Amino acid sequence: MPPASEAAVAPNAVLLVEDRAVEHGAVRVLTLNRPAKRNALDTALTRALRDALDAADRDPAVRAVVLTGNGRGFCAGADLSEFAHLTPDDPDAVLERAALTARVQTQMQQLSVPVVSAVRGAAVGGGAGLAIGADMAVAGTDLKLGYPELKHSIVPALVMTGLVRHLGRKLAFELISTGRLLTAAEACAHGLVNRVVEPEDVLPTAMGIAETWAAVAPRAIGAAKDLFYRVADLPTDAAMRAGQDVNALMRGFRR
Template sequence: MTVTTSGRPAAPSDPAADVLLVEDRGAVRVLTLHRPDKLNALNTALTRALSDALTAAERDAGVRAVVLTGAGRAFCAGADLSEFSELTPDQPDAVLERAALTARLQTQMQDMGTPVVSAVRGAAVGGGAGLAIGADMAVAGTDLKFGYPELRHSIVPALVMTGLQRHLGRKLAFELVSTGRLLSAAEAAEHGLVNRVVEPDEVEGAALEIAERWAAVEPRAIRAAKDLFYRVADLPTEAAMRAGQDVNALMRAFRR
């Protein structure tokens, strides 16, 4: 059933109800990309709906963790190329709006205080690959096909390149971008792109287990831990240790 972020059935006239399913399972919110006939390709409606749903989850005090998954046999096949005929140089406003929306979505999960785990099976390519590794943790099915085949379509994977480089060494990252080679689930795990590999029908359950563990933690503590984790990654050692000291003092108030 499609539900709104409040847990009520979504109105049939709501376009987001067609492309994104939102379901609360206790303190865990499950977001399901819902264009299975298009392998959950990211058109503007789905991109906007997912970004809005992540924002809503972050603002909802009752949501302590998020699972992101896809309906059908794929997680996400990347950008919906059928929209490209409308995103042309003679439509600069539309091009810039879509680029800004996509860029925001690709970094949004790591900017949230609420932790997110992706449950990924089948194809996770292009923008879909970016979403898969943009979550804080990732569970993959053994049927995973992960990569960046954009150049085969004369497209530069510009908005997913930053996330890819931060997850992989330069040589492998450039290989994926320049050749379009797809990684298997075993390779993705070997290179640290996913945390666990399970059978395809076990992906969502394994992701829910992770999310439920997060949901059981004091929410202020996990939000502070997540914020610090990403902050120290970009700081020199001395500055990172100072940031850690600040959180160390702050956390005394978190204990129940």
């Protein structure tokens, strides 16, 4: 991945990649960079984000990742201008894009490196999915988060799983069926974000969280993250057995 200096001289890239040195390694900052389109997710940006997340997970120098957006908004969801080309006349392209989107919407929780989203302004549709799909989320007081796809006669199919797993069914269905946007205070009250701060403090706050993670041994935080998501989907007895296994292995993680 390019160093910070290269990210700074490539302003036309759809995704900016910057490594910020911290005491124990680096925090990699990934910035969605289509501000004129409110960072809408076209195929190029979605591919770039998928590849950048995988690269961060493979890089032993990277201890944590911050995902943010350039401009006043985090991400406006899918780039609807591409939909004119994603039709039944080209089924391979339709299936490829669906698989790509599904991968990115679930990818952050599958990485061993922890990810925090730094979210200002609009985070809607696929953008909302990315915001809450990180391990932690910091939101600005200007946050507007929701799923307005039905207003465009689109089913929010690939973001629905993440939303339902984060919220109770009644509120999740309300957001999907009405397109109502949550404020930052509501998102925090419902556990969708961890911190609400002034917009100018969003990235520094997310960096502070990432630097805390960076101070932890990578094998330990990777194992903790993996176990956390596994036990969430297991019955209690199976979850405790998985915890016992990691409890035994963790003895080798101590410095």
